[in-house]
Amino acid sequence: MGNKARKARLVVIGNGMAGIRTVEELLKMAPDLYEITVFGDEPHPNYNRILLTPVLAGEMRLEETILNDHDWYQEHGITLRTGCPVTQIDRVRRQVITAQGEKVPYDRVLIATGAAAALAPIPGNDLPGVYSYRDMRDVEALTQVSADGGEAVIIGAGLLGLEVAHGLNARGMQVTVVHRRAWPLDKQLDARGGALLQQAMEARGIRFLMERESAAVLGTDRVEGLQFQDGSHIPARIVVMTVGIRPRIDLAQAAGLACEQGILVSDTLQTYDPRIYAVGECVQHRGMTYGLVAPLFEQAKVAANHLAEYGRMRYQGSVTSTKLKVTGIELFSAGDFLGGEGTEELTLLDAHQGIYKKVVLQDDTIKGILLYGDTSIGPWLFEHLRDKNNVASLRDHLLFGETHLGDAGHAGVNQAARLADSAEICGCNGVSKGQIVRAIRDGLFTLEEVRKCTKASASCGSCTGLVEQLLVSTLGGVYDSSARKKALCGCTDYSHQEVRDAIRKEKLLSVRDVFRFLDWRHPGGCATCRPAVNYYVRTAWPAEGKDDPSARFINERAHANIQKDGTYSVIPRIYGGVTTPAELKRIAEVAERHAVPMVKFTGGQRLDLLGVPKEKLPLIWAELDMPSGHAYGKALRTVKSCVGKEFCRFGVQDSTQLAIDLEKNLERMWAPHKVKLAASGCPRNCAESTIKDVGVIGVDSGWEIYVGGNGGMKVRAADLLAKVKTEAEVIQISKAFLQMYREDAQYLERTAPWVERVGLEQIKSRVIDDLAQRVELAERLDFAIAQEKDPWAEAVSGRLDIHAAPLRRVSA
Amino acid sequence: MEWFPLGRIDEVPLGGGRYVETPAGQIAVLCNEAGELFAVHNRCPHRGGPLSEGFVSGKTVFCPLHNWQIDLESGQALPPDQGCVKTFPLKTEGEEIWLGLPETQS
Incomplete structure (x- = not known):
C-alpha cells in the first residue's frame, strides 16, 4: 500500500437541487475528502426548479434559473455526466451501471432521483398532446405547443396545476382547470378561501370545472378532448396532468433497498445499505415524503455532515408551509387549517378586497394558518405555530400581525411584496427591494444567504421581517422561515438553546471548550458566536466560567464605547442620576484638563465625555475616581x-x-x-x-x-x-x-x-x-x-490590562 | 525593507490584536486562534475602523465598527464588501515579533 491513500469515491445519482445542495454542503465541510461524480438525466446543469412557472409564464429565461453552471463543477473537480441515466446499483461489487453500460465504482452513493409526475390512470393518457409538468423538458414542450394557442385542459387543481394554468394563460391559451374536489387547492385552502382563489383566477380568464372525474382522453392520433365520468366532454388541444408526484424509487428498489412510498431513510439519511444515502423528494423519512425545497435543504445539511464523517447531526423531519407562485395571488397555509373538535377559529373576511385570514387555535396555541390575499403575517404566525407558543395575549391582533416588531423604521409598510423595486428595505446598509429580489432569483434560499450576499438586515436587523417576506414572495412555498431550526451562526448547526444546554450539562467553562466540544466549524468562531457563547458560559457558571476578553466586543474589552473615529466615550456611574457639586466639579476639571472634545448629557440622565483616545482611558478613569457606568456593555x-x-x-x-x-x-x-x-x-x-x-x-x-x-x-x-x-x-x-x-x-x-x-x-x-x-x-x-x-478600578490598579497603549512606537 | 522589533508574541492576545505607531501610520498586529500573526494598516477600508480592536478568526478580521470582514493574507474585504487594506510582513525570532517596513527615502 502506498503512503498516499486514494480519495474515497462518491457517486451522486441525480443532478437536481437536493443532490447538488448536499454536494455543496459537503464541499464546505470536507472539500478534499471525495472524488465526486454526478449523474443527471436532464441535459442541463443544476437549475432552480422553483422557477419553472416564471419560465413558462415568460417572466424569466431558462439561463436565469441555472444555480450551478458547468464551470462550478469543473472548479470543484466534480465529474458531471448529464443526459446519462444510471440504470443499476450493484451493491455487491460497489459500482453503478449507466444506460450506456459503463460501470463506475463507488465508496458512497447519494441517491437524489427526485420525483416524477404521476399520470391519471385513464385511457388515452399516452396520446400525443398529453403533458406532465415537472421539469424543464415539460416547460420547453409546453412553451412550444402553446405558441399555436387553442384549448388547454389541466387535470388537477393543486399547486402545480394552478401554476401551469397561470403560465399557459399568460401564453395566450384558453385554459380550463378540471378538478375532482369542490374547490381548487383543497389541501391548502378551505371552501371559502378556495372560492376566493377561483374567482381571482376566473377574472384572469381561466375556467374551472369542479367535481368532475375524468374518464378518458379523447382522440385518435392526438388529443382532441377530455371525457368525464358523467358522459359529458370538452374539446382540448392539449391536456396537462398535474395529479400528484411519485418519488422515483425504481433504481433503489431494484438494488434491494427498503422502499415504501419513497426510499426509506434513517435520521442520518442513510438507506438500508449504510454506504448509500438518499435525500430529496425520493425519500421517505419517518413516514413522510416532502415535495418542497426547505426540507430538502435540511436533509442535505445532515447527509453532508455524515458524508463528511462528522457524524453529529440528525434529521428529525420538517414542519412545512405552502405558498402559491402565481404572480399577483397571495396564498399561505400551514398546519391543520380546517379545524375540528376542540379547536377555535379566528377569521377575517373582506371579500371586496379579496382578503381572507383564518387562524385555528387549540389550547391557546396555533394549529393551522390560512392566509389569502394578504400573506404578510404568514412567517410570523408560522413561527408561533412551529414553536407551539402560547398566543393568548396576542389574540386581539393575531390576524393583523406583529404591529410593533419588524415594521418600525418603515412605518405602515408591512407588505414588502407591494413595494416598488426602488424601495429601500434595509436602512442601515441602503439595500433596495430590487437588489434583494434579484439576488434571491440568482439562487439564494435563506435569510443568512441574503444577509451575506446583500447585507440586507445584517446590521440592526429591524428589517428582517421584510426580507423574510421578500424571500417568501420570491421563492414561494420553498422558503420556510422557521421550519429550519435557527443555528446560532454560520460556525455551527446548533441553536442558541442547544449550545446553552451543552454548556450546563457538560460543564463547559470557556468559549474554547465550547467550540471544541461542539465541533465548531471555525475554531476561532466569528463576531456573532464569540460574544454569545462567552455570555452563555458566564451565565451558566458565574464563578468558575472563564470570561474570555477575546470573546468580548471592543466596547466591553476597553470598558468604553468606541466612536466612529476610533476614540471612546466615558460615562461614569451616577446612581439614580443624583450627583453633587463636588462630583460635577471633578468631572468638569477632568474634561477641561484633557481637552475632551464634547461633554454631553445622555438619554439616560448621565454625563458623557466624548472623543477620548484609548491611550488616555485609564488616566481619565483614575482622575474621575468614579465607577464605570457600563454604558458600553450588554x-x-x-x-x-x-x-x-x-x-x-x-x-x-x-x-x-x-x-x-x-x-x-x-x-x-x-x-x-x-x-x-x-x-x-x-x-x-x-x-x-x-x-x-x-x-x-x-x-x-x-x-x-x-x-x-x-x-x-x-x-x-x-x-x-x-x-x-x-x-x-x-x-x-x-x-x-x-x-x-x-x-x-x-x-x-x-x-x-x-x-x-x-x-x-x-x-x-x-x-x-x-x-x-x-x-x-x-x-x-x-x-x-x-x-x-468594577472594571475601571481594576484597570486603574493595574489588575486589568485594556491594552490602552500601543504595543510599540516605531520611529524611523 | 527595514525590520523593527515590536514586542513579545504573548503581548498580542490570541484571537485579537494590538496596534503599533509607525512612520507609515498605525498598523494592527493581529493573532488568530492558532497563533498565526498578521500585520495590516489599522484602518478598515470602509470607514476607517481600528482593525486592531476586531475579532480575528482564521485568516479573517472582523472590523469592530460595522463588521466588515477582511482577509488578512490579501488585505481584501470579503464579498459583498469591496475594498482593500495594506498588509505588512512580520517575522518572529524566538519570542520577538519583527515588522518589516519599506525603507523611507529621507
Missing part, C-alpha cells in the same frame, strides 16, 4: 428617575431613592443585551418607565412594576407585571425578572421581544406567583453580580 445601563416626592409637589413616592437603590443592587450585571430601568414617583411617569426593560411607577399605595418596554428601534409599551407595597419587593421582583431574562433570553435579545416570545403569564408564574422561585432567581443574580468587580 449590561445594566442606568436607572432613570424623576424628582419624586422629596421635592415634586405631585410625587407620591421617593423615586430618586428607589432609583439609587436599584442601581446599586444591579450595577455590574451583564445581560443578553443592554438593560435600562426607570423609576417615576407618580403616575405622570416623568421618567418614562413604560418604555424601559423594567420600569416602576409610584402610586399612592406603593409601586407598579412594568417590564418589556422599549423606546428604541421598536417602540413597545411595557406590560404591568405586578403591583407591590414596598421598595424591597420592587428590588426583589426586578432581580428575579432580570435573572429569568438572563437565563432564558438569547444573546442580543432585548426584554421586549423576549417577553413577547415567552409570554407574560409564564413570567408571572415564576417571578410573582411562586415566592420560592422568586427568591432563588434573585439569589442567583446576587451571586453572579458578586463575582464582578
Whole structure:
C-alpha cells in the first residue's frame, strides 16, 4: 500500500437541487475528502426548479434559473455526466451501471432521483398532446405547443396545476382547470378561501370545472378532448396532468433497498445499505415524503455532515408551509387549517378586497394558518405555530400581525411584496427591494444567504421581517422561515438553546471548550458566536466560567464605547442620576484638563465625555475616581428617575431613592443585551418607565412594576407585571425578572421581544406567583453580580490590562 | 525593507490584536486562534475602523465598527464588501515579533 491513500469515491445519482445542495454542503465541510461524480438525466446543469412557472409564464429565461453552471463543477473537480441515466446499483461489487453500460465504482452513493409526475390512470393518457409538468423538458414542450394557442385542459387543481394554468394563460391559451374536489387547492385552502382563489383566477380568464372525474382522453392520433365520468366532454388541444408526484424509487428498489412510498431513510439519511444515502423528494423519512425545497435543504445539511464523517447531526423531519407562485395571488397555509373538535377559529373576511385570514387555535396555541390575499403575517404566525407558543395575549391582533416588531423604521409598510423595486428595505446598509429580489432569483434560499450576499438586515436587523417576506414572495412555498431550526451562526448547526444546554450539562467553562466540544466549524468562531457563547458560559457558571476578553466586543474589552473615529466615550456611574457639586466639579476639571472634545448629557440622565483616545482611558478613569457606568456593555445601563416626592409637589413616592437603590443592587450585571430601568414617583411617569426593560411607577399605595418596554428601534409599551407595597419587593421582583431574562433570553435579545416570545403569564408564574422561585432567581443574580468587580478600578490598579497603549512606537 | 522589533508574541492576545505607531501610520498586529500573526494598516477600508480592536478568526478580521470582514493574507474585504487594506510582513525570532517596513527615502 502506498503512503498516499486514494480519495474515497462518491457517486451522486441525480443532478437536481437536493443532490447538488448536499454536494455543496459537503464541499464546505470536507472539500478534499471525495472524488465526486454526478449523474443527471436532464441535459442541463443544476437549475432552480422553483422557477419553472416564471419560465413558462415568460417572466424569466431558462439561463436565469441555472444555480450551478458547468464551470462550478469543473472548479470543484466534480465529474458531471448529464443526459446519462444510471440504470443499476450493484451493491455487491460497489459500482453503478449507466444506460450506456459503463460501470463506475463507488465508496458512497447519494441517491437524489427526485420525483416524477404521476399520470391519471385513464385511457388515452399516452396520446400525443398529453403533458406532465415537472421539469424543464415539460416547460420547453409546453412553451412550444402553446405558441399555436387553442384549448388547454389541466387535470388537477393543486399547486402545480394552478401554476401551469397561470403560465399557459399568460401564453395566450384558453385554459380550463378540471378538478375532482369542490374547490381548487383543497389541501391548502378551505371552501371559502378556495372560492376566493377561483374567482381571482376566473377574472384572469381561466375556467374551472369542479367535481368532475375524468374518464378518458379523447382522440385518435392526438388529443382532441377530455371525457368525464358523467358522459359529458370538452374539446382540448392539449391536456396537462398535474395529479400528484411519485418519488422515483425504481433504481433503489431494484438494488434491494427498503422502499415504501419513497426510499426509506434513517435520521442520518442513510438507506438500508449504510454506504448509500438518499435525500430529496425520493425519500421517505419517518413516514413522510416532502415535495418542497426547505426540507430538502435540511436533509442535505445532515447527509453532508455524515458524508463528511462528522457524524453529529440528525434529521428529525420538517414542519412545512405552502405558498402559491402565481404572480399577483397571495396564498399561505400551514398546519391543520380546517379545524375540528376542540379547536377555535379566528377569521377575517373582506371579500371586496379579496382578503381572507383564518387562524385555528387549540389550547391557546396555533394549529393551522390560512392566509389569502394578504400573506404578510404568514412567517410570523408560522413561527408561533412551529414553536407551539402560547398566543393568548396576542389574540386581539393575531390576524393583523406583529404591529410593533419588524415594521418600525418603515412605518405602515408591512407588505414588502407591494413595494416598488426602488424601495429601500434595509436602512442601515441602503439595500433596495430590487437588489434583494434579484439576488434571491440568482439562487439564494435563506435569510443568512441574503444577509451575506446583500447585507440586507445584517446590521440592526429591524428589517428582517421584510426580507423574510421578500424571500417568501420570491421563492414561494420553498422558503420556510422557521421550519429550519435557527443555528446560532454560520460556525455551527446548533441553536442558541442547544449550545446553552451543552454548556450546563457538560460543564463547559470557556468559549474554547465550547467550540471544541461542539465541533465548531471555525475554531476561532466569528463576531456573532464569540460574544454569545462567552455570555452563555458566564451565565451558566458565574464563578468558575472563564470570561474570555477575546470573546468580548471592543466596547466591553476597553470598558468604553468606541466612536466612529476610533476614540471612546466615558460615562461614569451616577446612581439614580443624583450627583453633587463636588462630583460635577471633578468631572468638569477632568474634561477641561484633557481637552475632551464634547461633554454631553445622555438619554439616560448621565454625563458623557466624548472623543477620548484609548491611550488616555485609564488616566481619565483614575482622575474621575468614579465607577464605570457600563454604558458600553450588554449590561445594566442606568436607572432613570424623576424628582419624586422629596421635592415634586405631585410625587407620591421617593423615586430618586428607589432609583439609587436599584442601581446599586444591579450595577455590574451583564445581560443578553443592554438593560435600562426607570423609576417615576407618580403616575405622570416623568421618567418614562413604560418604555424601559423594567420600569416602576409610584402610586399612592406603593409601586407598579412594568417590564418589556422599549423606546428604541421598536417602540413597545411595557406590560404591568405586578403591583407591590414596598421598595424591597420592587428590588426583589426586578432581580428575579432580570435573572429569568438572563437565563432564558438569547444573546442580543432585548426584554421586549423576549417577553413577547415567552409570554407574560409564564413570567408571572415564576417571578410573582411562586415566592420560592422568586427568591432563588434573585439569589442567583446576587451571586453572579458578586463575582464582578468594577472594571475601571481594576484597570486603574493595574489588575486589568485594556491594552490602552500601543504595543510599540516605531520611529524611523 | 527595514525590520523593527515590536514586542513579545504573548503581548498580542490570541484571537485579537494590538496596534503599533509607525512612520507609515498605525498598523494592527493581529493573532488568530492558532497563533498565526498578521500585520495590516489599522484602518478598515470602509470607514476607517481600528482593525486592531476586531475579532480575528482564521485568516479573517472582523472590523469592530460595522463588521466588515477582511482577509488578512490579501488585505481584501470579503464579498459583498469591496475594498482593500495594506498588509505588512512580520517575522518572529524566538519570542520577538519583527515588522518589516519599506525603507523611507529621507
